[in-house]
Amino acid sequence: MDEPTDYGxxxxxxxxxxxxxxxxxxxxxxxYQTTAYVFRDADHAAALFNLQEVGFIYSRLTNPTVAVLAERIAALxxxxxxxxxxxxxxxxxMALFPLMGPGKNIVSSNRLYGGTVTQFSQTIxxxxxxxxxxxxxxxxxxKAAIDEDTRAIFCETIANPGGYITDLDALAKIADAAGIPLIVDNTSATPYLCRPIEHGATLVVHSTTKYLTGTGTVTGGAVVDSGAFNWSANDKFPSLSQPEPAYHGxxxxxxxxHLAYTFHAIAVGLRDLGMTMNPQAAHYTLLGMETLSLRMEKHVANAMTVSEWLEGHPAVEAVTYAGLKSSPYYDRVEKIxxxxxxxxxxxxxxxxxDACLxxxxxxxxxxxxxxxxDARSLIIHPASTTHRQLTAEQQVAAGAAPNIVRLSIGIxxxxxxxxxxxxxxAKAGSPGKATSPHSKGTPATSIQKKAG
Known part of the structure; x- marks a missing residue:
């Protein structure tokens, strides 16, 4: 289907x-459960491998089922x-691969999923x-963190775990001034609640495992390119602007x-990194996405009802839901x-x-x-699980202090x-001091920072 711009x-x-x-x-x-695709003839095969013609070669690179999913996410x-x-x-x-090189860096929000903090602070x-x-x-x-070797700014639209909403427009202006892309993880918002490209983002990443699929059945990821960034404006991104030896210059x-980043991600990124989505996973995600708007409306309505109730509970110290008028991020909801x-x-x-456990x-x-x-309601105690590998200071900065549980409200x-x-x-017990596995007996602080 060719998507007219006026389709909702x-x-x-x-x-x-x-x-x-x-x-x-x-x-x-x-x-399409296949590894490879028959070429029409030798000239057809050569044209595909030279990137002179678009088509299917090998499922590490492209697959018809996965291609439909990629096109649908890009459209949304x-x-x-x-x-x-x-x-x-x-x-x-995958998002960073075409941009980076030895000695290069990114500037990232400190309010991120714990696994991302570890990936960015240790693995890379x-x-x-x-x-x-x-x-x-x-x-x-x-602004102060950006230097001549910085190649991107990274953030989450709705930060995991706290639900804090990021001022994407402000970060996009900073990225533009520095001549670097803004990369936004839109997993928690989905394109139904926010389209970061409309706020100046260059690249959008997703864990399709989450709301896009919505059923907790398969893992997956996606990188969406706005197509608006000028990769040849300076010499910061040679992978995209300079001759590629593997494709004869x-x-x-x-x-x-405008499709340079997408083609590079497939022809070089998937070719060499091999982080391939399997076609069955793509199929499950396509099925889930058919009801995305319906599910997100119910998710949001339920989250509003539950957060308001929790805010009035005597055992609760604070609720970070940005939809509450008490949230310092409340004013950003309408904008972002x-x-x-x-x-x-x-x-x-x-x-x-102890009460959290x-x-x-x-x-x-x-x-x-x-x-x-997921469609079902989920809970986790980040300090002892998803954010356990972080220091106590990193946990607090990420919004995952030891006295905090994360809720994902279902439908x-x-x-x-x-x-x-x-x-x-009622069974969690009477109030007491919040302690951390990093430092037993040390009071923990939940963050409620004022949004700038």
Whole structure:
């Protein structure tokens, strides 16, 4: 389907990228479970390998089922192109791969999923890359952290775990002034709540594992390119602006223009890194995305109801949901996420670390899992799980102090969600000091920073 610009979101989430199967007429996108594709002849094969013709070569690079998903995500995000890969973490490395080199660095928000903090603070060092973490509400700190070797700014639209909303427009202006791209992880918001490209983002990354699929069945990731960045404006991005030896000196930006990044991500990134999404995973995600808008509306409505109830509970110290008027990020909702503040937020308990563990252990409807974005309600205690590898200081900065639990509110009946929380909070015990596995007996502080 060729997507007219006037098609609405609800139509695109069902139809974008999808065409009846030419061989059978199948209306639903088939699972093309194949590793390789027959070439018409020797000239056809040569043209594909020289990037002179678009087509399918080998499923490490492209696959028809995965290609439909990439096209659909790009359409929903308002991007020029997209590439899908095996997980959200793979998408982050894929996003950085064409931009970076030994000695280069990124500037990143310090309010991120714990695994991303570890990937950026530890793993990428093995490639000779660096990362400076800053509070992205402090725009002067962001500017000060950028140097001549900085190649991108990275943030999350709705930060995991706290649900804090980032001022994407302000960061985009800083990135533009520095001549570098803004990369936005839009997993927690989805393109239904926010389209970062409309706020100046160059690249958008997703863990499709989460809300896009919505069923907790498969992992996946995606990188969407706005197509608007001038990769040849300076010499910072030679992978895109300079001759590529593996393709006989082809210059990606000169040759493919607004699709340069997407072609590079496939022809070099997937070719060499091999972070391939399998076609069955793509199929599950395509099915999930057909109801994305319906699910997100229910997620947001439930999150609003549950967060308001929690804010009034005597065992609760604070709730970080940006949809609450008490949130320092409340004013950003209309600007960045006008359809709602998502369904991810944290709750700090007066009973501290031990009360958090008791709450998790006594819930019945909620699932205790290391995931978010399912149709069902989920809970986790970040300090002892997803953010356990961080220092106590990093946990607090990320919004994952030891007295905090993260909730991903599902689409169940909100009365049942509240009833489950109520009975578990009653069993969680009386208030006490919040302690950390990093430092037993040390009071922990939940952050509620003023948005700039």
């Amino acid at each position: 979101f609800d139509t695109l989430q069902i139809h974008a990228g999808s065409r009846p199967d030419p061989a059978t007429g199948a209306r639903q996108t088939p699972i 995000e308002g991007g020029e192109g997209a590439v899908c890969c095996s997980s959200g973490h793979a998408a982050q490395l 060092k093995r490639f000779g890359w660096g990362c400076t973490f800053v509070d992205t509400d402090d725009l002067d700190a962001v 082809l210059k990606f930006h000169e040759t493919f223009e 996420c006008p359809r709602g503040a998502g369904a991810l937020f944290t709750v700090s308990l007066k009973g501290g670390y 008791k709450l998790v252990d006594n819930l019945e409807l909620f699932s205790h899992v290391a995931n978010l974005g 169940e009946d909100p009365r049942d969600i509240i009833a489950d929380l109520e009975q578990a909070l």
